[in-house]
Amino acid sequence: MDTQISYSKWKEHHRSILERLSNSDVFLLFSGGKDSSLCLHLMLEASQEFGFDLEAHAGAFPVHRYTDTERRRLGDYWEHRGVRVIWHTIEETDDGVENAPNPCLFCQKVRKKMLHTILSQSVENWEKLVLVPSYSLWDIASYAVEHLLGDVFSNGKDVGEERSKRFIETAQRFYPFASMKEGYSIFRPLVKYNGNDIVRAVKKQGIPFLSIPCKFKDYRPKRILERYYEKMALCFDYQQVFDFARRSLNLPDISSYDNIEKEEYFKNIF
Secondary structure (H helix, E strand, O other): OOOOOOHHHHHHHOHHHHHHHOOOEEEEEOOOOHHHHHHHHHHHHHHHHHOOEEEEEEEOOOHHHOOHHHHHHHHHHHHHHOOOEEEEOOOOOOHHHHHOOOHHHHHHHHHHHHHHHHHHHHOOOHHHEEEEOOOOHHHHHHHHHHHHHHHHOOOOOOOOHHHHHHHHHHHHHHOOEEEOOOOOEEEOOOOOOOHHHHHHHHHHHOOOOOOOOOOOHHHOHHHHHHHHHHHOOOOOOHHHHHHHHHHHOOOOOHHHOOOOOHHHHHHHHO
16 A cells, blocks of 8 residues: 555545445544544545535543643634534543553543443434544554464463453454444544554644643553554554454454444443
8 A cells, every 4th residue: 555645545545435424423533643633634525525424522631631722722723624623521630540550541441431421422313423533553553463462472371351352342443444233333544554654644734733742651552562663664564464463363353343232332342
């Protein structure tokens, strides 16, 4: 795949999916980071061409990243382009993250709870809903490494329910598109692109993103791996990563997810 990310090239790679989104209600999960910012740029362009409604939902957590100034700066940019970022305030402080044994796991649980609340209050027609997270190729390569080191290459003593649950959660993210039981869909527009390509595209387009780094980012294994990829100038091919995961890690087929009840899916898997 050409590593230069432009709307026209991205659109052609995803045309069959984008054509399915006509008349859908698309909820893009916006963090303000580089990945979700590029994702919003591409989906905003696509919404005008393929005829779907687009909303950007942002969870302002952890709190220290989302100052009033930052939210206003990002919100003003996107509103000028025609989409309003809906900021959802979470009734948590950063104290919980700082005191947690695993700050990132705590943050993820808070965000999942928030998403469940937003969806239960906002979605009127689940058959029209399309959820858009912004996982990248570097994310899924990192999940593959995580599974290799934690499960395949470990001595087996610590492999249990928690790691099996983690694999079920991360395995679905290898697939760009999934249609779920209640009629809603999941679309991952950036899963075929390397992180460094995403950074170049964001800078080339002049798209603003959060300027305050997360104090807890070094706790995330994938962030550590991303620095390694950058130092080693590594880029991956989506099809090769996907084929390896399916062949060597027993990646489950996407059909194994589509009958999961939405309550279970958003609480424990998404």
